[in-house]
Amino acid sequence: MKKRNVALLVVMTSFVTFTATVLGIYALLGFNGQKMKDVVRFFGALRFIETQYVQDVDYTKLIDGAISGMVKTLDDPHSIYLNQQMYEMLKAHTEGSFGGIGIVMGFKDNKVTVISVMEGTPGEAAGIKTGDEIVAVDGKPTHEIEPEEVAMHIRGEVGTNVVLTIRRAGEEDQDYTITRATIQVHTVAGQMLPDTEGIGYIRIASFSEHTASEFKEAYNNLETEGMKGMILDLRENPGGLVTSCVEIANMVVPKGPVVSVVQKDGTKEEYDSKLEKEKYPIVVLIDGNSASASEILAGALQDTGAATLVGAKSYGKGSVQVVMPLYDDDALKLTIAKYYTPSGRSIDGTGIEPDVPVEQADGASNDTQLLKAIDIMKSKLAG
Numbered sequence: 001m002k003k004r005n006v007a008l009l010v011v012m013t014s015f016v017t018f019t020a021t022v023l024g025i026y027a028l029l030g031f032n033g034q035k036m037k038d039v040v041r042f043f044g045a046l047r048f049i050e051t052q053y054v055q056d057v058d059y060t061k062l063i064d065g066a067i068s069g070m071v072k073t074l075d076d077p078h079s080i081y082l083n084q085q086m087y088e089m090l091k092a093h094t095e096g097s098f099g100g101i102g103i104v105m106g107f108k109d110n111k112v113t114v115i116s117v118m119e120g121t122p123g124e125a126a127g128i129k130t131g132d133e134i135v136a137v138d139g140k141p142t143h144e145i146e147p148e149e150v151a152m153h154i155r156g157e158v159g160t161n162v163v164l165t166i167r168r169a170g171e172e173d174q175d176y177t178i179t180r181a182t183i184q185v186h187t188v189a190g191q192m193l194p195d196t197e198g199i200g201y202i203r204i205a206s207f208s209e210h211t212a213s214e215f216k217e218a219y220n221n222l223e224t225e226g227m228k229g230m231i232l233d234l235r236e237n238p239g240g241l242v243t244s245c246v247e248i249a250n251m252v253v254p255k256g257p258v259v260s261v262v263q264k265d266g267t268k269e270e271y272d273s274k275l276e277k278e279k280y281p282i283v284v285l286i287d288g289n290s291a292s293a294s295e296i297l298a299g300a301l302q303d304t305g306a307a308t309l310v311g312a313k314s315y316g317k318g319s320v321q322v323v324m325p326l327y328d329d330d331a332l333k334l335t336i337a338k339y340y341t342p343s344g345r346s347i348d349g350t351g352i353e354p355d356v357p358v359e360q361a362d363g364a365s366n367d368t369q370l371l372k373a374i375d376i377m378k379s380k381l382a383g
Contacts, residue, residue: 042066060328067332074335077107077147078321082331086152090323090331099158099180103128104206104238106289106315107147115289116205116236118183126178128166130236130289131362135173136165158182187211187240190218198228199377200280204248207240207293212247219251229281229377231370232301235311239292242320242339246271249300252307254278257342258300261320264336273300281380282307283373286354291315299341299352308380309354310373318348 046066050057068081082090102121106113114132117124134142137153145153154162157180164176188211190202200222204211222230232252239245242259249258253273261269284298284307295314301307320337340346358372 064330067326071332071334072146076319076335078317078319079334080146080149080332082323082333084329086149087323087325087329087331089152089155090333099160100155100183101126101128101162101178101180102183103154104236105134105151106238106291107150108315110143112142112147112150115238115291118185118205121183122178122181126176128164128176128178129168131169133167134164135167136163138163139165156180186214188214188218190222192222192225192227193231193374196374196378198226198381199374200225200227200230201233202230203233204237204294206237207242207244207248209241209244211240211244215248216251227280229283229381231283231285231373231377232297232307233285233370234290234294234298235285235287235369236289237291237294238289238315239294239296239317242271242293242296245293245296246273249273249297250275252278252282253297253300254304254306256304259296259342260340260344261337262340278306281377283377283380284309285369285373286311286314286352287360287369288312288315288351290352291317295347295352296339296341299345299347302352302355303342303345308356308376309352310356310358310376311354311369312357312359313353314347314351316347316349316351318346318350 046062049062050059064081064083071079071081080086101123102118103114103123104116104118106115112134114128114130114134116130117128134150136142137145137150140153142150154164156162159179159181161177161179164178165173166176167173185206185208187205187208188202189205190200193199193201202215202218202222204215219230230252242261246258249271250273253275254277255273255275258271258273261271282301284301286294286298286309290298290311291314295317298307298309298314302309318338318340319335320339321333322336323331323333325331338346338348356372356376358369360367360369
C-alpha cells in the first residue's frame with residue numbers, strides 16, 4: 001500500500017509539474033482563460049494515457065489520432081488529416097497518374113456518389129455508372145470512413161483488386177470487383193460539332209496540373225478548323241486546381257476579376273483575367289455535379305456576360321482547401337477560405353443557377369441539354 005501511495009504521489013507530482021510548465025509557456029504566448037484550460041486538459045490526458053495505460057502506447061499514433069480527431073470535429077467533408085500513405089496517394093493523384101479505377105466521386109448529404117466515370121477505365125468496364133452510391137469499399141461501410149478517405153481506399157497498387165458495394169436506384173445493392181490500373185488523367189477533349197456551321201465543343205472533365213495546356217491545344221485546333229462559337233461542357237466536373245481554372249479563364253473571360261478568395265480574417269486574394277476581349281460567343285453546360293473550380297469558371301463567365309449557362313443548378317462547393325505538409329511525411333488538408341464570383345456571389349452550399357434551365361431525363365437517348373445549347377449558339381451566331 002505504501003509503495004502504491006508513493007507511485008501515485010510521483011504521478012501526481014509529475015502531472016502538476018507538467019501542467020505548471022505548460023501554463024507558463026502558454027501564458028507567455030498570450031493564452032488565457034478557457035483556451036489555457038483546454039490546452040491543459042489535452043496535454044494532461046495525453047500524459048496520463050502515455051504513462052498509465054495498461055499497455056505500451058505508440059506516442060506518434062496518439063498524436064495522429066488527436067490531429068485527426070480535431071479535424072473531424074469541424075464537420076467539413078473537405079478537411080482531413082492525411083497520414084503518410086494517404087498523403088503519398090494525394091500527391092500521386094494531383095501529378096496526373098495513379099493506380100485506381102477511373103471514377104470521380106462527390107460527397108454530399110452524407111453519401112458518396114459517383115459523379116463521373118472516365119472513358120476507357122476499369123470503372124467503366126465494370127459497369128459503374130454516374131449517380132451510383134458507393135456504400136462500402138472492401139466490405140467497410142463508407143459511413144464509417146471520412147469522405148475524403150474513401151478515394152484513398154479505392155486507389156492502390158496497380159493490378160490489385162478493390163470491391164465496391166454499389167447502391168443503384170430501383171436495384172439491390174451489388175458488389176463490383178474491379179482491378180486497379182494506372183489512370184492517366186486526360187481532362188480535355190474538343191471537336192467541331194457536325195452540321196452546325198462553326199460550333200466548337202470542348203469538354204473539361206476536371207482541372208488538374210495539365211488541364212490549361214490541354215485546353216489551349218484543343219482551343220487552337222478548333223480555331224484552325226473555323227470555329228465561330230464555342231460550347232464549353234463542365235457537366236460532371238468536380239473541380240480541381242484553381243490555378244488551372246484561372247489560366248483557362250484568361251482565354252475566355254473578359255479582362256477583370258475571375259474569382260476572389262476570402263480567408264477567415266478578411267484577407268482577400270483576387271485572380272484576374274487579362275483578356276482584352278472575348279473572341280467567340282460561348283454557351284456553358286453545367287449540372288448538379290459541376291463543382292468547385294468548374295463553378296468558378298462558370299460563375300465568371302455568367303457574371304461578366306461572356307456566356308449563357310444551360311443545364312441544371314451546380315453542386316455548390318465554394319470553399320478552398322490547402323494541403324499543409326507536417327513533420328512526418330504527413331499533411332493536413334484544411335478548408336481555409338471561401339471564393340466569390342466577380343459580382344461578389346458566394347455559391348457555397350447554394351450552387352449556380354443556369355440562365356436556361358434544362359433537365360436531362362434519366363435514360364434519355366438524346367442529350368437534351370447539349371441540343372438546347374446548340375440551339376442557343378445558333379441564335380447567337382445568327383444574331
